[in-house]
Amino acid sequence: MDGEVSLGGPNNNLRTTVEGITRQKVPGKSLTKREIIENYKARSGSLFGSYIEVADEIERWVRDYDIDGLNLGVSVYPEGLHDIVDLLVPELQKRGLFHLDYEVPGGTLRENLNGQKGQ
Secondary structure (H helix, E strand, C coil): CCCECCCCCCCHHHHHHHHHHHCCCCCCCCCEHHHHHHHHHHHHCCCCCCHHHHHHHHHHHHHHHCCCCCCCCCCCCCHHHHHHHHHHHHHHHHCCCCCCCCCCCCCCHHHHHHCCCCC
16 A cells, blocks of 8 residues: 555546645656645545444544534445444444434434424
């Protein structure tokens, strides 16, 4: 993971992102993959890592910044969604950071937001 990064490949979005990050590097110094990921994380607020590492960081955000909501996205579809549902959410539930049930079981989003059936 610490090897130098090649900008070859067909993904223009990735190429643009990496080029933007590497333009900020120290002249004459190549960035490693890890340095690029760390830079991207710092700029975007994105989390990368195992589900345990991501859960640890979310737990830190809740503790240090009192956040009460997240927007979760994935870089690999549909596998990333499975990782969130099957690994991350259960870990967050185990830590008391994600609800285990809904206010209105089987209810709509609106009913659950209002906490009352039919609302």
